[in-house]
Amino acid sequence: MLVLILFGCYNAFHVRMTNEPEEILMASIEDFKKIELVVAQIKEVKEHPNADRLYILQVDTGKDVRQIVAGIRKAYTPEQLINRRIILIANMDPAVIRGEVSNGMLLAASDENAMALLAPDKDMALGSIVK
Amino acid sequence: MLVLILFGCYNAFHVRMTNEPEEILMASIEDFKKIELVVAQIKEVKEHPNADRLYILQVDTGKDVRQIVAGIRKAYTPEQLINRRIILIANMDPAVIRGEVSNGMLLAASDENAMALLAPDKDMALGSIVK
Numbered sequence: 001m002l003v004l005i006l007f008g009c010y011n012a013f014h015v016r017m018t019n020e021p022e023e024i025l026m027a028s029i030e031d032f033k034k035i036e037l038v039v040a041q042i043k044e045v046k047e048h049p050n051a052d053r054l055y056i057l058q059v060d061t062g063k064d065v066r067q068i069v070a071g072i073r074k075a076y077t078p079e080q081l082i083n084r085r086i087i088l089i090a091n092m093d094p095a096v097i098r099g100e101v102s103n104g105m106l107l108a109a110s111d112e113n114a115m116a117l118l119a120p121d122k123d124m125a126l127g128s129i130v131k
Numbered sequence: 132m133l134v135l136i137l138f139g140c141y142n143a144f145h146v147r148m149t150n151e152p153e154e155i156l157m158a159s160i161e162d163f164k165k166i167e168l169v170v171a172q173i174k175e176v177k178e179h180p181n182a183d184r185l186y187i188l189q190v191d192t193g194k195d196v197r198q199i200v201a202g203i204r205k206a207y208t209p210e211q212l213i214n215r216r217i218i219l220i221a222n223m224d225p226a227v228i229r230g231e232v233s234n235g236m237l238l239a240a241s242d243e244n245a246m247a248l249l250a251p252d253k254d255m256a257l258g259s260i261v262k
Contacts, residue, residue, distance in 0.1 A: 116251035125242040
């Protein structure tokens with residue numbers, strides 16, 4: 001246990017010390033394994049009453065149906081989202097975003113002009129693990 | 132600086148102490164920000180000479196063309212992969228996998244029967260950040 005704790009300290013120290021502008025911080029496989037990415041499906045879409053960029057979504061993770069808040073309203077209509085498979089960070093600390101609970105975060109790619117949801121290229125079972 | 136280091140130690144300690152079977156370890160937005168996910172494109176596919184599950188891929192990240200080793204050979208032919216957009220962990224520590232350098236990791240979802248590469252649902256610019 002002590003060795004693991006010290007190793008954790010070393011990692012934290014190493015990351016902070018190398019946190020220079022323009023420098024690329026590297027990530028380990030252990031860093032990635034902390035993030036639980038799963039295939040989920042959007043079951044319900046509501047407009048956030050207090051934020052015109054946000055939707056309140058109910059998503060099925062294969063284990064539960066949960067609420068997330070997502071900033072994709074400028075890029076997708078509700079009709080484009082219903083039943084769509086998404087990639088969800090399933091173990092994200094819950095957050096309250098403009099008064100609404102968000103139990104996860106979906107993944108989307110952004111460039112200067114557009115936003116694109118990530119999806120598996122086949123209709124995988126809900127809850128399928130991404131790695 | 133000292134505060135940051137101690138905070139890192141606390142985090143490491145906390146994670147180790149709560150690492151019980153069946154317990155879900157939560158991730159913070161900071162954990163996720165450590166992982167640099169980008170849209171990349173597969174430019175070349177070779178079979179790994181020493182591992183029949185692995186391909187050696189050259190992928191374009193928009194900033195560089197780099198080699199990665201990926202365990203997707205049972206699920207995709209080279210023809211299915213060429214020019215395909217993928218999601219790459221771009222800041223992964225380099226690894227040597229069966230004698231070949233891998234400078235990143237692509238994301239795929241797996242269930243009992245199949246494997247599916249993740250992709251953006253539009254042809255985003257290479258290097259687009261996923262968040």
